[in-house]
Amino acid sequence: MHKNNRKILVSLLIIIFFVGVFIFIKNNPFAKTGNKQKILLFEASGCSQCQKVEDFLKQNKEIEDDITIERKESEKNKFNALDLQLKERLCHVTRKKGQKNIPLLYDTGTCIIGDQQIIDYLTEQSL
Numbered sequence: 001m002h003k004n005n006r007k008i009l010v011s012l013l014i015i016i017f018f019v020g021v022f023i024f025i026k027n028n029p030f031a032k033t034g035n036k037q038k039i040l041l042f043e044a045s046g047c048s049q050c051q052k053v054e055d056f057l058k059q060n061k062e063i064e065d066d067i068t069i070e071r072k073e074s075e076k077n078k079f080n081a082l083d084l085q086l087k088e089r090l091c092h093v094t095r096k097k098g099q100k101n102i103p104l105l106y107d108t109g110t111c112i113i114g115d116q117q118i119i120d121y122l123t124e125q126s127l
Helices: 002-026 048-059 078-090 115-125
Strands: 037-043 067-073 104-107 110-113
Touching (some): 037 048, 078 110, 104 115
Antiparallel strands (some): 037 104
């Protein structure tokens, strides 16, 4: 009976492992959405640089044909603010006291900060 318990435990661990891998692959934040690349854009209301990026995207709607942009308002939304801080840490981005790194575009381990830098990056990615 002891050997049967061990076999059952090993079988359960293998099943749990494969279920975990499946869930990660299905919900992988680094994965592309279908054939579309998915990126995060952290913004804040009243941010003039953020508005420049939005204006650029409105004028160049074809960019969002190839790239899924998930916009995250990070000034009022505390969850998005925490996510922004996490992404900054992943990219080794530091903040000076009182500084906000907005707009910030996050793409699979890469952080792009500032309106013109984001516009240049999006233009390059859509080619």
